[in-house]
Amino acid sequence: MSTLLEVSGVSVTFDGFRAINNLSFRIGPAEMRAVIGPNGAGKTTFMDIVTGKTRPDEGRVIWGERSVSLLKMSEARIAQAGIGRKFQKPTVFEDQTVEENLLMALKKPRSWVSVLSYRPSREDIEKVYGLAQEIGLQDALKRKSGELSHGQKQWLEIGMLLAQEPRLLLVDEPAAGMTPQEREHTTDLLVEAAKTCAVVVVEHDMEFVRRLNCKVTVLHEGSVLAEGSLDHVTSNQDVIDVYLGR
Incomplete structure (x- = not known):
């Protein structure tokens, strides 16, 4: 299988604490x-x-x-290259409608001229409606x-990230604070997204992870402890000792 993202031998230290230790991930x-x-x-440091x-x-x-090396690119360039990130706390424009947020x-071109003169085309409106249906907010x-x-x-x-047509989506604890029904819909959303782009989900809820039905990478002290x-991974004694047994 071809590789979209490869992290190789990465380490980072903050004030003497090694947060990432020779991490490799693809x-x-x-x-x-x-x-x-x-x-x-x-x-989080990995993301x-x-x-x-x-x-x-x-x-x-x-x-x-x-x-291409991402280490030579700015945050904005990395986002433009197709890497979208969703933080744990949702960040949407609360005074704008769902439609306006998605639009x-x-x-689209992001120069100040194109932003000031932007008027949504029929194609844009149709795309937004399609996204709203996908995320369950068409009403x-x-x-x-x-x-x-x-x-x-x-x-x-998640819909706003999908609107940017990403190639990789990084999602941080999407199930936190959700009802069981909301969690189920979120699972469906992410599984659907993974048909067209790579999706990396950081999560503590094991039931949610099980429903994603995907390969799991276990990190410990900044390195990969187990994968599969x-x-x-949950039958791995090291994983039980450092994570599941707590």
């Missing part, structure tokens, strides 16, 4: 991956490195078929985003 173009591990395992927020002390982060997120298009439930805001933010199916 994912293919349309693949779902769950990343689990105890607090402080390096999960920070991939998105350009944190620069590692050593190692390589290689992107796409042309094997703002569409992949809420005219509602202000601030009125949505926590779960709906999470879906809207959920059943494979």
Whole structure:
């Protein structure tokens, strides 16, 4: 299988604490991956490195078929290259409607002239309606985003990332604070997204991870401790000792 993202021998230290320790990780173009591990395992720092927020002390982060180094790119350039990130707390424009949020997120030229003169085309409106259907908010298009439930805001933010046509989606604890029904819909959303782009989900909820039905990477002290199916990694004694046994 071809590789979309390859992290190789990456380490980063903060004030003497080694947050990432010789980490290697790879994912293919349309693949779902769950990343689990105890607090402080390096999960967030891993995502920070991939998105350009944190620069590692050593190692390589290689992107796409042309094997470009992400370490030479700014955060904005990395986002433009097709890497989208969803943080744990949803960040949507609360005073704008669902429709306006999705329109703002569409992949478009971003110069100040094009932004000021932008008028949505019929194609844009149709695309937004299609996205709203995909995330289950087609009946809420005219509602202000601030009125949505926590779960709906999470879906809207996922929709805004999908509007940018990403090649890799990094999603941080999407199930946190959701009802069982919302969690189920979120699973479906992410599984569907993984048909067209790579999706990496950081999550603590093992039931949610099981429903994703994908390969699992376990991080511990900034390195990969185990990798494989959920059943494979949860029967690993090292994983039980450092994570599941707590």
